[in-house]
Amino acid sequence: MKFPSPRGPLSSSLIGILEQPTNQTNDAVGQFGAQVSEAIAKTAKISADDDIQLILFCLYELHYGGFDGADERWEWNVSLLAARQAIEAAFEAELRAAVELPALEAKTSDDVAEVLFDLTGQDSGPSMSSFVAKEATLEQLREFLIQKSVYQLKEADPHTWAIPRLKGRAKAAMVEIQADEYGGGREHRMHSALFAQTMRGLGLDDNFGGYINAIPALTLAGTNMMSLFGLNRRLRGAIVGHLAAYEMTSSQPNRLYGNGFRRHGFDKDVTWYFDEHVEADAVHEQIAGRDLAGGLFEAEPHLLEDIYFGACAALTVDLWATERTMAAWQSGKSSLLSPLPAAA
Template sequence: MFSAADAEEGRDQTADDLMPRTPGVVVRASDITWRGASNPPGVGMLGSMHLPEPRGPLSAALFSDLVGRPTLSSTTTATAEQVAAQVAGAMTDDDLQISLAVCYELHYRGFDDVPDHWEWEPALLGLRGVLERRHLAALRELVGPLPVTDEPIDRQLAALIAADDGPSLSAYMAKQGTLEQWREYLTVRSVYHLKEGDPHTFAVPRLSGRAKAAMVEIQADEYGGGTPERMHSELFAGLMRDLDLDAGYGALWDDAPAAAFASVNTMSLFALHRRWRGAAVGHLTAVEMTSSEPSRRYSAGLRRLGFDERTTVFYDEHVEADAVHEQIAAVDMCGSLVAEQPELAADVLFGAAAALAMDGVTAHHLLGAWEAGRSGLRGERPLAA
């Protein structure tokens, strides 16, 4: 996901302006899309997924229950209520966000050390609800009021994105990002991109008709059109390995800050609740409408550091795919949904605004840390010169 500031800045620049060229070498889109990730592992290998390190009293109590008890202790439930009541900056609170992320992860791949029955454990769902309400309240505060007009929903979405003034991470990474900053950025984004389309895909059964078909069309590309090596999560994993990062699913969770989990938790909240199906659709649409031009810049930033199309394929793929997906998402998916259920227009806009706002949280976190000369990851390790 890329911010509207990323997309807006890209309108004044072409790929030729941004991408250094190697004399005598012509890279065609058709050369890029079929190759898959460089340095590939065994595609489809599930690997291990263990509980992350606790980040406070709530996650410590919760994780202890998940591995050692059949249900939640009263202490854990009380701690969740205390954390939800007291946290002011919910989006950047490590204890709250990692706890919510672990609750959601039970609906994805789960954890090797947590029994499967926990996925639908009533007490855990109750605790998750407490955290969700705090997260949602913080998200509403972050987004602010969103007036709904009589304009077609695709135009309202375009206006919302155009009005976003969040910082542009892609512009920074294209022109200034160091190799170490790239590793930090990829660590943060790995929390989402190694899942790729999964959070949004949960919303497919909640839709019908043209809106459902449009979402499936978009998601099919996310999953490589049936080719495992071309799944976007696999392309991102190859990018990580090329930059000497552990690309195992969940392997870098302990390094990622709260903002990384808050972003994915927002997607999971929308897609796992039928009540928020409109927001899930709006969120996905904002992703598709704001990623093509920033992807050019991210690719350019990697090329500036000496990487070639074998490494940049993840971003190169999004330059083409999301330019097509933009209209499918805004007109076919959102337009059809709102035409059938006009009462969901406000939720569609809320989901899109939430996507932009969460990108802003991540950008402020990373750019603020780098400007201060420190790491944007947990532990505040100093950056390499």
């Protein structure tokens, strides 16, 4: 993707660093670490800080597709990794403080699954899917897709980091789920490709990162949380719990999302992405709860707390982002940092 526009001194510094060869910015890199520490100390909420969430997104993106014009050796620069770890520590601490975990009383994989189904079945806030199905305007549908695009255009990639960290039943379950996410080996059926098709159907740019400058911190925080869990082996329980929560809260909302687009006259080329998830995730939720999360618990019982943490964090951050978007729409404002181009 192309470099985003800076949102503050941190992102301005980082983009300036990444635009240079790795052997010409030693002083700037050293100063960047100090800037990060100062910003962490000053911010009221890591997850809602646009500058911090943008640089965390950029630092993670070095491990995914990278940036046009950036030296790929920046991926493993120890100073940038140290800065990232400082943000991760504060971000993780904030997430752990924000969630309330269920009792750690599970004895079997089925027990773990039942707790996760209970967590994901609770009504905790405004329903984005119901609003999209019944009320969202065409402009709000476009905003909805843009908000989702920062993850959906590379759907499954953050969770795939967990595969080499798992074994046995949990690993087999993860591979089964991810194989479907990647279209069963058929490029045009990859879920990221289906989402790109939906975006094109509404006249939107389907290039990853095409709307990064419009996406607010809380939306970036949701994607950054996945990368935090997926890239740190010690948090393999959290990424498993996160995926389980995602799969368990996907089928019915996607049915409603599809209905919302059909309400505006869009056909199956646009709704295919949502319709695919209705069927696939009805199966995935059982695999994710019983074989993935439950299987990991049976193999490594000490990870139960992190499995629940990942699930609870997924639901919490999604709620924060949903509340922000719905509040903007209900007040007649855009949920994006900048309005959509008129050409859309």
